[in-house]
Amino acid sequence: MYWIGFLLIALTLLNIPVKVDVPSHSFADLIVELDEGMVGRLETLGHVRMVMSGIATLRVSRHLIDDVVGIVRAVYSPRRFTPSLEVSTAEIGLPEIMEMKGLNTAGIDGSNVLIAIIDTGVDYNHPAFKDSEGRSRILYIWDQTLEGKPPKSFDYGYECSPEEINSGGCPERDVNGHGTLVASIAAGSSGVARSASLIVVKAGGPVCDGRFWSFDEAGLLDALAYVHEKAVELGMRLVINLSLGTDIGGHDGNSPLEKVLDSLVEQGVVVVVAAGNSAADGRHVKLHTSAEAPVGIRFNIPDQTSEYSISLVTQPDEGLGLTLVSPGGEKLEIGLNRTENWKAYEVSTESYKRGSIWEGLLTVTGPVEGLWRLEVSENSLDSRLLHLWLESDTCSSLRESFTAGVGYEISQESTVSIPGTASKVITVGAYMTRNRWVTESGRTVGVDGVVGSLEYYSGRGPTIDGRVKPDVTAPGGVIIGAKSRDMGGVSIDPSGLERPGRGTSMATPHVAGVAALILQISPTTTAEHVAYVIQKTARQDNFTGSIGSAGSNAWGWGKLNAVIAYPLIIQITGYTPSTLSLSVNGTSTPLSSGRAEIILLKNTLYELRPVFTGDGVDVRYRVEPEKYYVSSAGEVIFSVSAQYHVNVFGGDGELLYSGWVPSKTVLDLENLSGLGAGQGFHLVRRSVAGYYVDGSFFLERRVLVDRPANIYIVVAEDYTGLLLVAVISAVIPVSIYLGWVYARYRRNRW
Structure with missing residues (x-):
């Protein structure tokens, strides 16, 4: 098993935390991969600390490790x-x-x-x-x-x-x-x-x-x-x-x-x-295995080191032979998933298979300083690509590293940790x-x-x-x-x-x-x-060179650029209600004026839509356009208009008009009431004298609509026509009589 750090035990004296580094031999910290519903069984064996995405950590007595292995999908030794x-x-x-x-x-x-x-x-x-x-x-x-x-x-x-x-x-x-x-x-x-x-x-x-x-x-x-x-x-x-x-x-x-x-x-x-x-540490090598002859991969472990590990990845694992050669020249054929004492060393191996990828782990503990060799042989007819990574717990100023040899390449590729x-x-x-x-x-x-x-x-x-x-x-x-x-x-x-x-x-x-x-x-x-x-x-320059859309395995997509946003100007023309907000991809922010600046992320498509929370039974707002889609800096202009519900009542209280009227519209009450010019001859002529709104009288025949309103027309009656008819009615008989008198006078005279 790959030993990890310290198992830390702390004592508390007078409520003051004191750290004491004491290795624990009776308990082990494990990482397990488990199926749904297995947590309860694990809790009967040890303390389960966390469970997330099918992974759990637990502390268990060492004599119960085999029981844990028997009920979970996989057991992993915690790495350093x-x-x-x-x-x-x-x-x-x-x-x-x-x-x-x-x-x-x-x-x-x-x-x-x-x-x-x-x-x-x-x-x-x-x-x-x-x-x-x-x-x-x-x-x-x-x-x-x-x-x-x-x-x-x-x-x-x-x-x-x-x-x-x-x-x-x-x-x-x-x-x-x-x-x-x-x-x-x-x-x-x-x-x-x-x-x-x-x-x-x-x-x-x-x-x-x-x-x-x-x-x-x-x-x-x-x-x-x-x-x-x-x-x-x-x-x-x-x-x-x-x-x-x-x-x-x-x-x-x-x-x-x-x-x-x-x-x-x-x-x-x-x-x-x-x-x-x-x-640049020389801790990754890759090679193509061959059935013709084993490849001896050499690596050096510095002094002040008690343990090293080699991670091997290939696909698949069948037919791969591994032989470990110590600094003294002794050889050990390595089997998988076992621990054995060999010379002055403890050698343990683990292996995992995920789809087509096989991962092996070799850990050697003991006085491991010196030049080692891992011989890799291919027992099948097919060659395959094999990767190896080396790591140790050295306290030396030097690092463990692979040394150059025949049949393998020390590579900087695939060195992301x-x-x-x-x-x-x-x-x-x-x-x-x-x-x-x-x-x-x-x-x-x-x-x-x-x-x-x-x-x-x-x-x-x-x-x-x-x-x-x-x-x-x-x-x-x-x-x-x-x-x-x-x-x-x-x-x-x-x-x-x-x-x-x-x-x-x-x-x-x-x-x-x-x-x-x-x-x-x-x-x-x-x-x-x-x-x-x-x-x-991310930005590119002379050092990164041109990086295509697929990215680079050295630079990624370029150098970090903190300028990840831009300002966008929002302009509201026409009417600006106090209840106006701006919805940005569904999140609303109040607008306090007809002009504002908003900060948006680059490389992001935004839907901007004015929202009017003041709509009700008597007022509503209309905007052109209803929404904008933006992804870069500039200016967005929305034209907003309000519409009010207006009722107009005639002089007899009858409803003449009921509907939505755009703000700042001028209503001609004479036209609405039919009492304007063109209504013909009437004995008593009716006309608009003014109107009442909210209890106030206005001596006007036109109304500027700036809010919801109930408008009551005041009608004036003009009797000029009736008087004219009366006069005419009186004049005609008199005229006829006078005509008749005049006619008789003329006859009598002649």
Whole structure:
């Protein structure tokens, strides 16, 4: 079994957490793959700590391991993971995005987004993590290395509440400093997402007298379950930063840890993982097996090493012969899935088969220093491609490595570490943004490398199943960030509060911070779309060369670009009701004026639609066009008009008109009532004298409609026609009589 880190046991004295590194021989921490409904049976054998996506972690008595094997689909030995170790924020364009403000955000700084740092801990009192009021933006800390107050659902560790963190009563310390530096890049006061909240899990523990750090896979799985549960409780979108990795595994995205990470992404969690630092370490070889003669693969294990492992991946496994040759020349034919004592060594093997891919694991424990050889023979007639990765627990300044030989190639390909080979995570490589800096004493120090170039150590793809990795590259060397005051001073530190760092560990939190900015701008976007935006906005330059749509196994889709958004001007013409909102892909934001600016994500299609919450029985609004689709900067103009319901009543109270009238329309009451010109001759002529609205009288015949109204026409009656008829009626008889009198007079005269 591949030994992992320490089994940490802590004692509590007078309620003060005290860490004591004592190996446990009676219990084992296991990772199992299980079918639905098996958790109850597992709980009868040991303590189940977390269950997610068919993967569980549990602690069980060693004599019950065989019972566990008998009821689950697979048992995995937890692997050891190691950390993957100003100018950089300007390099990615952060100042430009920070200046953007709009209707949907007062500033792009990661507000209301939670970033989880699973690492060596954090100096939670560092000023980099304080807000403007002096309160910590770190909401919770779970120190898995201490005992005394475990989080709910877990039986170990110490969870610090916000109150303990802000009062300085949290016992957690970051003596390594890696976690503090990573957290400050992602969300420190000079980092990327400067107002994001943090949750920190201190996992693993120191090795090699504190010079290095090691993470236990079971603890990482527990940490993932913990931070996800907290994010759900807080109602916040979550970004997980994993600046760590291992080369032991299938490199096809199917390890237990990677399956859990992919499941979290499907649930909306953005997971950002380091590509690893082993591209130039000579720890990956590939070869084509041959039935003609075995291939002897040589590798060197440095001093101060007690264990090494070799991961083998091919397809299929039938017919593959393996012989291990020790530094002394002794040979051992290796069988699968067994442990045996050989000479001064313990040799154990495990194997897994997933579809067409076979993964084997060889672990050797003991005084392993020296030059070894693994002879690979092909017992079938077919040749096949075989990959091998080497890793050890060495405390030496030298690393384990393959040495050149005949029949195999030491390759930088497929050196992205696990869990960076997971399908749905954002995997981050590193490039150089600084090679000189000034120490606290005023001395200028530096490292080799060309600013702008890909870091020589940055893990390369593809994955074993042919996917492009990494997804993007980000500043990884040399990065200046927060220094934990729990660690000792180093002569190359720029100040007592800062330290330099180099590695894909430093590149990864840059991307995690940008992911938080994306979620702040678009809180409902999927985790998959966050990765898409980061890929598509990545920039290319002379160092990356032209990168096609398929991506690059060195650079991903390019260098990280924090300018992931653009401002769009919204113009409302015509009528602007107080109840107007703008719907952006279904999420509404109130509009307080007829002109506004909104911040939108690049490489994202948006549907913009004005929404009027004031529509009722007497008022309604109409807009042209009803909606816009946008994906780039510019100006969008909506023309809005209001319509009011109007009733017009005649002088006798009869309803003359009832309907919707556009705002600012002028109603001619004479035409509506039929009392205007053209109505012919009437003895009594009726006309509009004015109207009543809301109890007020207006001496007008036209109405300007600016609200819903009941209009009552006041009618005036004109009797001129009747008088004329009366006059005419009187004049005609008189005229006839006078005519008759005149006629008689004329006759009598003549």
